Amino acid sequence: MARNAKVIIIDQDPSRRAETQRMLALSGFAVMGGAGYGMEAMTLARETSPEVVVVALEEPMARSLQTVESVADVLPQVPIVAYSSIGDPNYIRRAMQVGVKDYLVVPLQEEELARSINSVLVQEERRQQRLAGEVEAQAYGTVVTIFGAKGGIGKTTIATNLAAALVQRTNQSVALVDLDTRFGDVAILMDMPTDRSISDLALPDEEIDREAVQSCLYTHSTGVAILPAPLRPSEWHSIHPGHIEKMVAVLATTHDYVLLDTPGTFNDIVSRALEMCTILLLTATPDLAALKDTILALEMLRSWSFPSEKVKIVINHTSDAHGDARVDIQRVLGKEVFWTIPYDRAIPQTTQLGMPIVAAKPKSKASQAFIELAYAIGGIRSRPKGMLERLGDRISSVGKPQDSPEDAMEKVPAPVQEAPAARAPEEWLR
Numbered sequence: 093m094a095r096n097a098k099v100i101i102i103d104q105d106p107s108r109r110a111e112t113q114r115m116l117a118l119s120g121f122a123v124m125g126g127a128g129y130g131m132e133a134m135t136l137a138r139e140t141s142p143e144v145v146v147v148a149l150e151e152p153m154a155r156s157l158q159t160v161e162s163v164a165d166v167l168p169q170v171p172i173v174a175y176s177s178i179g180d181p182n183y184i185r186r187a188m189q190v191g192v193k194d195y196l197v198v199p200l201q202e203e204e205l206a207r208s209i210n211s212v213l214v215q216e217e218r219r220q221q222r223l224a225g226e227v228e229a230q231a232y233g234t235v236v237t238i239f240g241a242k243g244g245i246g247k248t249t250i251a252t253n254l255a256a257a258l259v260q261r262t263n264q265s266v267a268l269v270d271l272d273t274r275f276g277d278v279a280i281l282m283d284m285p286t287d288r289s290i291s292d293l294a295l296p297d298e299e300i301d302r303e304a305v306q307s308c309l310y311t312h313s314t315g316v317a318i319l320p321a322p323l324r325p326s327e328w329h330s331i332h333p334g335h336i337e338k339m340v341a342v343l344a345t346t347h348d349y350v351l352l353d354t355p356g357t358f359n360d361i362v363s364r365a366l367e368m369c370t371i372l373l374l375t376a377t378p379d380l381a382a383l384k385d386t387i388l389a390l391e392m393l394r395s396w397s398f399p400s401e402k403v404k405i406v407i408n409h410t411s412d413a414h415g416d417a418r419v420d421i422q423r424v425l426g427k428e429v430f431w432t433i434p435y436d437r438a439i440p441q442t443t444q445l446g447m448p449i450v451a452a453k454p455k456s457k458a459s460q461a462f463i464e465l466a467y468a469i470g471g472i473r474s475r476p477k478g479m480l481e482r483l484g485d486r487i488s489s490v491g492k493p494q495d496s497p498e499d500a501m502e503k504v505p506a507p508v509q510e511a512p513a514a515r516a517p518e519e520w521l522r
Contacts, residue, residue: 243356276321283446
């Protein structure tokens with residue numbers, strides 16, 4: 093898809109039309125002209141043969157929608173992007189019915205407008221490929237990349253627990269791929285053998301098929317299928333991003349979810365993991381260094397025009413001492429925090445058992461956070477407890493005849509200290 097796609101603008105307001113043209117020109121699009129509603133718009137559409145139409149939808153609604161419908165009749169294969177000061181869902185729905193592919197509410201942002209145009213162009217290209225029979229229909233799972241701008245922030249803990257929670261709570265298949273080129277600890281944390289690994293799939297593309305990938309997978313007791321990292325970092329030298337893309341594509345045709353655990357650094361393999369993801373869990377902890385690096389990561393993603401709707405901020409190791417730090421963190425990062433994972437001293441203890449905390453201690457606060465995250469990723473509302481479950485919780489809160497193994501483990505002195513409280517945002521920015 094060419095960056096300088098041909099665009100026309102239809103807007104009754106000349107000053108706003110000029111401003112939209114300026115935005116498009118700065119984003120590299122070739123603006124072929126502008127017009128108002130009615131015959132002026134129809135004439136421009138016929139004479140210029142644009143690749144995208146950008147149209148303002150304002151009162152009178154009937155006339156603006158009539159213009160869109162007429163342009164869609166003249167240019168049936170050209171996507172239409174609308175912008176409007178009207179955010180009413182009924183009006184948006186009506187605009188979609190007459191041919192609008194995307195609808196933006198003003199004030200327009202240059203980046204958002206460019207992303208919308210590129211998106212509708214890709215969608216139209218895909219539609220044409222389907223009509224031509226060039227797209228092979230097949231199921232494709234959700235690819236979730238867990239990425240962070242530095243090490244030691246718990247990406248692997250999030251990846252292993254989210255994978256286990258997805259299997260156990262959604263009853264869907266999950267593959268966890270260890271792409272950490274420096275340490276690759278998924279197999280160790282899950283207490284799995286490493287006789288075969290990603291390095292055994294450093295093959296020609298045509299040989300990386302379901303059988304080859306399956307031979308390198310190990311199934312954990314939680315039901316998670318694991319593709320381990322090589323035992324020695326030097327073995328990564330034989331692996332290139334094309335290998336990773338093929339492996340992930342194969343796994344995505346056989347699993348509902350493919351989770352990619354990445355290192356706390358940036359390289360070609362991480363770049364490919366970001367390009368392939370459906371959802372990016374951008375992970376940080378509530379300390380100054382991690383937040384500063386996360387701001388830089390967000391800036392890097394914006395410079396790539398990475399779809400912002402894919403990026404979900406996850407803050408790990410939060411504690412009661414942080415209070416309302418979530419609001420402060422959102423203000424510092426300039427982006428909403430999608431999820432928080434509380435600090436739990438049982439996590440390193442369960443790790444020693446080779447078991448995610450969601451399996452070893454499902455009632456802990458951290459486990460509940462991971463389980464709710466799995467529901468959120470799966471688009472499932474958490475199931476409310478029934479009467480018998482609530483009664484069971486009430487009975488268990490009164491007391492037990494003896495400690496369960498999980499409760500006994502809680503009484504073992506923790507090998508780590510509580511996470512330090514986050515500093516106020518005013519201190520971060522000094």
